[in-house]
Every structure is written in C-alpha cells, then in structure tokens.
Amino acid sequence: MQRVCLALPTMRSCPDTIAELAEEAAYAVATFGVEVHLLVLDTTDAVAFAENAGAVAALEPTPGVVVHHLGEARQREFLRRVAERSGAADPELLLDMMLPPAVAYGSCVNRLFLGAAALGCTSAHLRNDDADFQVVDGRKVFPIHHELLSIGRPAGEAAAVVSRSELDPADADKPVMLVSGSFIGELNVDISEIHELDPAVYREVVRLWTPPVWSEEEQDAMVDVSFKGAGSEPFTTDESVLGVPDIWDVYMCNIALDHRAYEVLPLLPSIETIGSDYALLHAMVHSRLPGVVHNRHIVNYYTPERRTGSGFVNYQLRFVKFLLSMLYLYPVYGGMIDLGRGLLDERHGLKVEPLIDLVRGSVDWDRAGNEHCLDVLDRSYRKLGGKYAELADVVAERRQQLLDEARADAERWAVLVEAWAALVAASRAEGLGASEVPA
Template identity: 65%
Template sequence: MRRVCLALPTNRACAGTITALAEEAAHAAAHFDVEVHLLILDTSDSSGTSDAAGAPEAAEDTGATPFARNAAAVAALAPAPRVVVHHLDEAWQRAFLERVIRRSGVPGPGLLLDLMLPDAVSYGACTNRIFLVAAALGCTSVHRRDSDGDYQLLDGRKVFPIDHELRALGRRAGDVAADATAVTRNELDPAHGDRPVVLVGGSFIGELSVDVGEIRELDPAVYHDVVGLWAPPVWSEEEKRELVEASFTGGGTEPFRADETVLGPPDIWRVDMCNLGLDHRVYERLPLPPATDTIGSDYFLLHVVLDTGLPGVVHNRHIVNYYTPERRTGPGFTAYQVRFAKFLLSMLYLHPVYGEMTALGEDLLDERHEVRTAPILDSVRRSADWDPAENVRRLDVLDRSYRRLGGKYADFADHLAPLRERLLAEARADAERFALLIDAWGALVAAAHAERAAATGETGAAG
C-alpha cells in the first residue's frame, strides 16, 4: 500500500479548510489502496490574540490564537481508516529541519535553515518543507491544497481532485492512456508511453488568483501595463496581450458539471498550486525557489515537467478560490502588493532558466526518465548575472501605473519608491539562493528519508 501526502501549508486560522481536507483524505483512503497522511504545516500565531483572518468561517473571533483554532479543528476530526493526521507547528518544523540539515552534512546549515524556514512569507519554502516531510513519511506523492479555497459541489457532494491524482500519478503514461476512468482525452505522444505521469492538476474558479482584479476594474489599460510586466521583454505586443488575457484567470467561472481530463504535455496555464498532485520523482529532484514575499515562487516545477516532456493530466475539478480580507486594506494590501512587485522582478531571473529548459527539452531526462538537475542548476546560477536594467524599468512602470490609479495605489507607490534598491538586490539574491538550495537538495532529501522514524515518532503538535 502506497503512502500519499495530502498537504496544507498555512499561516492563518482555517478550521473549515482543515475539516474539508480531512473529508478528502477519508474519501481517498476509502476508494484507493493508499494510506493518506494529512499534513498541516502550520506557522500561524500560537502566542498572541487571533487576527480573525483566513477562511470565511474564521471571521468570528473566538479569542483563541489562530494556531489554537486550527488545533481545535484537528482535534474534532473523526478518525478515518488509513488516514493519519499531522498538525505540525513551527517549532516542530524547525527541529525537523535542523536534524535533516545536520544529517545531510551540507555546508552552511544556518543559511539552509533560513531558506527552508524564513521569517517572512515564502510560498516556495513552505512547499519545500512539505516535500521533505513527505519524504520522511515515506510518501510517494504530494497533493497540495491552500487555506483560501474550497471544493465544488455536484448533486450536493464535494468534488475531490484527489480522485484524478491517485488514478494517474506515478503510473506508466501508456497505461493511463488506456484507462477510461483516468482520462477523457489523450494527447500523449505514443513515444512517451513508458514515461511516468508525474503531475496531475486542475485550477480554480472564482476571483483572479492574484489580487489585481480591482486594477482591471479601475483602468483596463493600467491593468494591461502592470500584468504585462511579467512577460519576457522580447515578446511582441500581441504575445503580451494574450498573456494578460490569460493571466490569473484559472478555470474561469463555470461550475463543475462533468469530468474532463487530458493526458499529455500539461497545460500549466490551467494548473494552480492550490489544486496539484506531484510525483516524488519531480520534487525529490528539485526544490522550489525559496524567495520570500514573492507570489508565484512555487510554480517552478510545473515548468520543469512541461519542458522535460514528462506527462501530466489536467482536469476540471477546480477549487473554489476566495480571498482573505486582509489582502484588500491597510497593511495587508501593502504587503500583498509588495509580493506582487517582487513576483514581477523575479521574472528577470526565471525567464532565462525557462528558456534554456525549453531548449534542452528531453535532454533534461536521463535513461530512467528522471530529471537531470545539473543543467538546471547551471542555468539558475548564471541567471543571477543578468543586467538588472529590465527590473529598473519594471519598477518605473509600476510607479507610473499605480500613481495613475490614485488612492491607495498612489499611496503604495509612495511606499515602494524608497524600497527600490532593496527589492532589486533581493531579487538577485533570491536567484543566488535558489541555486544554493538546488545544490543541497539531493542531500537534504536523502537525509529526510533517513529521518522517517523521527518524523513519525515525535508528537509535539502532531494530531
């Protein structure tokens, strides 16, 4: 029986999401020959008063800390056969990482710990922690969800993405193509039939995945200028316009009615990290960029799968996306817009890597259809030397665009202006640190496998 990891990284109270994920875990264990490890990596506040941020049902403040409210939700879960729940607080995660890093023997343990568990928000780092804990638990796949999403309903029943993930992940692509329960459309190159399916994903319905919808409503021209900044500068205006139209829209707004699953080169424009299953043969080879305060830093492996020619399945069991209220006002708005600006700056260093991976294509796979990490590491290292002039231009466009919008956006432009040099330096440093983590990743994964007994034997905050 294989072990799989259904994972939720969170830094907020999200009792409703925890309850819903437990339902998905129980459903998976009841319908597939798997043991499901429901992993909640929780860095929410465990000492102060609750901020009442998170899922809609968390809006009523009980006076308990966000971590305590999550812990109460875990304690209230009904036991389910072959479902093991792990609710791991920041102290547990830190101790686990310290052991793994020490066991790995990789130099610079202090820096590695900062890259894996930084003080600031990091979408890549929290997912990298999931990967290492999953390795320690002996899981063969990770199934990631987010705290600001919910499941769609069909005839009153929740539609769980994990069905499609477990039907295909890790299997020979040719066998998946022949399985009518796994795919409704086959676009697989017959020559790739022996390759494993390493990615199964869907998207979301509802609001844009990135909180820029208000900009589009206020001024579509400004929206085009701002969102177009994440395109490669060499693209034509038509290509940029198509990018802007497709960006952050996910699966649109149409509700789920019937399954549509496509096997082949995955359309990563229709896959989001809130709705993703990955095989261990991908995430145990490469980590995600550990950049802090940078949205989109957790999408790197989707490009790896597509560019190497590894098969995937894209489905339409989309997650319902909603926003937590703190994104839209005051300090929360400012923090989120900084993360969006850093996302745009990160493209200077990621686009060259994506381009080189596309050019190398299948040459990035070895004879066992596993990713060759050395060429990617070399590309990431060299990307840090790119001329930052394009990022200076991006910041100029952001400043001009936000001042044109006025109001809180003009205020944000005032906030951003004195941060320019720091943000430019951080974007370059993020590329350099990503290379360091790639170089250490193999040893960290091996050490995590060796930590299995410790990971399952300690309790701490584990439920």
C-alpha cells in the same frame, strides 16, 4: 500499501479547510485503498494555532488517515536535524531558506516536500487554505480522485483512466508525475481592483510579467489569460486529458506531484514573493513529461486582510517582487524549453545538473529590465491614485532593496538546488518525528 501526502501549508486559522481535507483523505482511502498522511504545516500565532489544533482534535477517526499538525517550533526542529544530517557546509543558511522569518510561498511548499519524503510518501497532493472544493448535488468534488487514478503510473496505463489521451506513443513508458486541475472564482493574484479602476493600467502592469523577448501581440495574449484559471464555469461531469500539459492549465494549489519530481528540484525560497512556487512545474512541462489535466477545479477566494491597510501594502509588495523575479526566472524557463527532453535522464526523471547550470546562469542577468519594471509600476500606481499612490511611495522608498533582494533570491535558489538531494535523503533518514494524530 501506497502512501501519499495530502499537504496543507497555512499561516492563518483555517479549521474548515482542515475538516474538508480530512474528508478528501477519507475519500481517497475508501476509493483507492491508499494510506493518506494529511500534513498541516502551521506557522500561525498561538491563538490561530490553537484553533487549527482544535479542528484536528475534532476529526472523526478514519482508518488509513494519519494527521500531522506541525507548528513552527516542531518544523524548525525537524529542519534543523535534516540540515545538519545533510552534511551541508552551512546548515543555518539552509534552515533560514527553508523556514525564514517572513512569508515564503516556495519555502512552505519545500517544507511539505521534505515532510512527504520523511513520511515515505510516493506523491504530494497540494492544497491551499483560501480555496474551497466545488459541491455538486450535495457532494464535494475532490481533485484527489483524478490524482490517484494516474499519479506515478506509466503514461500508457494512465491512458485507460482519462477521458481523452493526446499521448505521444513514444512517451508511453514515462511516468505520470503531474496531475492538476485549475481554479474558478477570483483571480489567483489579487489585482482585480486595478482592472476595475483602469483597464489600461491593468494591462500595462500585467504586461510586466510577460517575457520581454515576445512580440506585443504575444504579450497581450498572455495578459488576456493571466491569473484567470478556468474562468467561472462550474463542474458538471468529469473530464481529464493525458498528454504534455500546457503551463496555463496547471495550478500549484490543486496538484499532485510524484516524488521523482519534487525530490530533484526545490522551489524558490524567495520571501514575500507570490508566484515563487512554479519553477518545478515549468521543468516538468518543458521537459515534455506526460501529465494529466482535469476539471475538478477548486474555488479560489481572498481573505479580507490583504485588501486594506498594511495587509494591502504587504500583499501588493509581494506582487511587485513577483514581477521582479521574472528577470531571473525567464532565462531559466527559456533554457528549459531549449533543452526539452534533454532535461530527462534514461529513467525519464529530471536531471539536476542542467537545472543547476540554468539557475546559476541567471544570477548575473542585467537588472536594467527590473529598473524599467519599477519605473512603469511607479507611473501606473500614481495614475490610479489613492492607496495605490501610497503604495508607489513605499515601492520608491524600497527601490534598491527590492532590486537587491530579487538578485539575492536567485542566488539562494542556486544554493538550495545544489543542496536539495542531500536534504531529501536526510529527511528520509530522519523521519518526521512524533507528530502523528490518528484521524
């Protein structure tokens, strides 16, 4: 029986999300006859963890669905065993990258990948705790429907289960290792208030994340589509397309990935940095692997704590660090584009060697671009005034630290990429431990 991992990282109380994902898991079992392991990696405080644990305990038992709810201590125990078993020279460094004492979006997904490997799953289906499923005629629109139709199958076979195929016949034997929908609702980066205050400032700020080698026209076109997902059009009927996806049509919180992808390349272990979880998607798209894009989009929303007080500053600093990370990521992405299908081995899987070379090569990139980025942000935030002027003061005070951390993140990613295969193998050998909760 095919075993899959429906995965949720969370750092907040989210009992409703847990209940919804259990419904999606039950749907997958009933529709596709798979075994679903619902893996909730929870780094909340004791109160929120108890609320989430209560939601798990309240789930109706469903044959074929197994829930794993791991708090921070249990995750640390698992990761320590894995790091030590991997034979790494510095297991403590790996443990710190996998479970740092701060918000790390790439790290939490990397933990899910290792958890999926430990559970013997063939695919990971990623969701988020600040999104809802669409509801049509009283029924929830589960993305796992399209995911399980195609994930892991030869693309030539998947052509029979999609609405439209744009598959190159030469790619028919390649596996579908990515199936994704997008999102509707709020921007997936919480900066819409900047646009409301001053559209010109918004454009200038968002342009900072566009490739600097692009023309102004290309950069402006990227600004127009950035962070908007599928817009606001609600689901009506299923549509799915097989082919090489556009990077703009895939969303890391509404995606299924085959184990042959995420067991090769981990995500950036950057702390307090949004957008650090997309490098793997770039590798898959730029290597021209076939994938499926569908329209079972989730509904994105934002929790209120990131819009006021310290929550506002913390979130916006993550956005600043995201902008700074692009200095080191764009050379990697550009190299992926240049290599194209050269990133794949004879079995159509990603090769780690060229990826390591690209990541290593980005570390010493001239940071002048990031100096300019911070100058533009300082000017833009002060023009907006109010809490944004206060944010500018915080960014100015931490300027050198932010520049240093962006480079250090690139260095740490290189270390993790080199250690990743051993960590995956150690996870498979270790297993996840006694964490199963029947559902």
